[in-house]
Amino acid sequence: MTRIVIEPVTRVEGHGKVSILLDEGNRVQQARLHVVEFRGFERFVQGRPYWEMPVAVQRLCGICPVSHHLAAVKAMDRIVGGEKLTPTAEKMRRLMHYGQMFQSHALHFFHLASPDLLFGFGSDARKRNVLGVAAAHPELGRQGILMRKYGQEVIKATAGKKIHGTGAIPGGINKNLSIAERDALLVDIAQMVRWGESAVALARDYTLGNLELAVDFGSFESNHLSIVRADGAMDLYDGGLRAIDKDGNRLFDHLDNQRYRDVIAEEVKSWSYMKFPFLIALGPAAGWYRVGPLARINTCNFIDTPKAEAARKEFVKASGGKPNNLTLAYHWARMIETLHSIEKIELLLHDKDLQGTDLVVKGDRREEAVGIIEAPRGTLIHHYKVDRNDRVTMCNLIVSTTNNNESMNRAVASVARKYLSGVEITEGLLNHVEVAIRAYDPCLSCATHALGQMPLQIELFDAAGRLLDRKCKGMAQ
Amino acid sequence: MANDISFTIDGVEVAAAPGQTIIEAAEAAGIYIPRLCHKPGLEPFGGCRVCTVKSNGRPCSACTQPVAPGMVVENDTEELRALRRDLVELLFVEGNHFCMFCEKSGHCELQALAYRFGIAAPRFDYTWPARQVDMSHPDILVDHNRCILCGRCVRTSRQVDGKNVFQFVGRGHEKRLAVNAEADLGATDAAVTDAAVGACPVGALLKKRIGFATPVGRRPYDERPIGTDIETAAARKE
C-alpha cells in the first residue's frame, strides 16, 4: 500500500502537503493536510532557564514570533508570581501585540489573499500574486506595504527589534515607550485607521458580493474557540476561554487559562505529526473547532472600539445573528480585527501610562503555568513546568494552526469534492485547495509569506492507498 | 615607571614601560588588539590566540609577549585579520551559539568580535556538540553550550576571589570546563557576588534571572563596536 512519508521534523517552517483519499467509487472521502510541527522545539527547551523562553520560542516562526514571545511570557509571569503586571508593562505588551496583529493581518490580506479575491481563484497564476495586485491596483499594493511597515515599527518600539525582540520579560517589560517613539508612531496613525476602514470595506464587499460562492466554498458548521474579556468583549491579549457551537450556544465560558486541559485534549493520529485538539465534552469526533479571526468575531459579545464594533455588527447581520460558518468569511473577520488593532494602537499611543517607569513585578514562585494569547491565526497555548533550579522541565505548545487542523482538513475535503473531476489533480483543484487553506492563514506559509507563495503539494490516493497523482506548486512559479 | 621603551605597531611609534605586554602597551596608546581570554587584572593565559600579532615577523600572542625596545609589531594586517576571523568562526562552530535567543547578545565579546570582523555566518560546518546546562546553583548557571574555554572564570576565581571554583579537565578535543566538586556548581562554594561570575566574555557563566532586562538598543555593543572604548579613550587624551 502506498503511504505518504514525511521526514521527522525539527524545522520551524515548511510547506504544506495535502493527501486526498478516495473511496471505492473514487469520491473524495477525506483530506489530510500535513504541516510541519514543533515538537522538536518542545524537547529542545528542556533543561534551559525559564526566562529564556519568551525569546527562544520566537524561533518557532518567522512571521508571528511576537505571538509566541507574548504567550510564553504570560506563562513566565505566573512562574515568577508577577502576573499582575504594572499598567506600563501590560499596555506596552498590548501595543506590541496589536502591532503584530496589524502587520500580520495586513500582510496576509494584501499580499496573499487579495490576489485571489481581486482576480478570481481560477485566474492566471502569473498575474494572481502580489505583483499583479501592485500593477492593477497600485494604491492597494502600497497600502499593504505601508500598513505592514507600520505594524513592524510598533513592534520595534515595544520589543526592541522588528523580529526576535526581547521586550517582554517575566513579570513585565524591559522598556517603556519614549516620547520620541510615540511621536514617530503618531505621525501616520490617522492614515492607518483610514486604511483599516477601507480594508474592512473591501473584504466586506467581496464577501457580500460573492455570498453564493462563499456558502459553497470549503464551508461547514463548526464549534468556535477563543479567549474573551470578562465582559464578553473581544480581547486578543488576555481573557478566559470561551467555546460556542455552530449555533452560538456556549459550551464553556470564562474558563481560567490554567485549566485549559480540563476542556481541551489532543488526539494523536498515526498519519500526522500534528495533533488534533478537541473539546473534551464533545469528544474527538464532534469536538473539533475553529480558531482565528472568524472564531473570535463569532465568540465575542462585542468589540470595544467603535469602528470595529460597527463593522462587527454588519458582519453578524450577514449571518442573521448566528455564528458565521463560511470559510471565506475569515477574510472579512480578519480585516475587522485589523481595524480593531489600529484603533487600539491609537488609544494606547495617547495613554500616558506608556511613559511610566514601573516595569516589572515579582511575587511567589510557581512551578507550572499556562500562557494563552489570541495570535493572528488563533488561540495559542503555551504550557510550561519549571523546577526549583529554574529549569524548564516540560513544555507543551498548541499553536493556532494545530487548533485549526481539523477545520482545514474539512475545508480541503469540501473543496476537493467540488473541484475534483476524475482521478487527476488539475491546476484548478490545486488553486482552489490553496485558496481554502489560505483563508485560515496557517503558519505553514511562514517561510514563504514574503514571496506571496505557499508551496503546496497535493497527492491523490485511491481506496487501496495507491498514489494516483501528485502535483506541486510553489516557489518555482 | 617611565615609558622608556619605544617600539612600533603598524608603523606607529608606541612608548611602553618595562614589563608591559604588547596588548597593554597598545591599549595605553589607544590601539585595539582583539582579544578574548585576556582580561586586565588577570595573569596572562594565551589561550585563544585571537590577539595574535607579528613581532619582528614572528607570530606571538600580544597578551603574553612583553615589549622590547625597537620591536616591530604588525597588528591590523590582512593576514592577521584573516587569522582572527578564522579563530572566531571556529569558536562559533565548536559550541552551540544561538545568538538570537542568548541573553548575552549585545553584551557578548565573541558576538561583538564577529560583528567587528564582519562575520555574517561561519564558513565551517557546525559541530553541534552535546553539552549540558548546569542550573544546580541557586543564583548562577553554567551553560556549557556557550563555553569557549577562555579560562577567565578559572583565573578570576583563583586570582581575584581567592577560591577555586572552576578548573579545566581533559585535553585537546576533550577539554572542558568543570567545577571543583563531586557533582555540580551547586555543590561548590561559588557565590553570586564572586568576581568570576562577571568574568565570562560569553553567555556561559551567568547570574540567574537577569535574562533580557536590558532592552535592545541599550546594550553595550548595540551602538559601539568592541574595542571602540580603547580607541576613543586615547583620542580623548590627545
Ligand code: FES
Ligand atoms: S587574548 Fe591573547 S591569547 Fe587570548
Ligand code: NI
Ligand atoms: Ni507563525
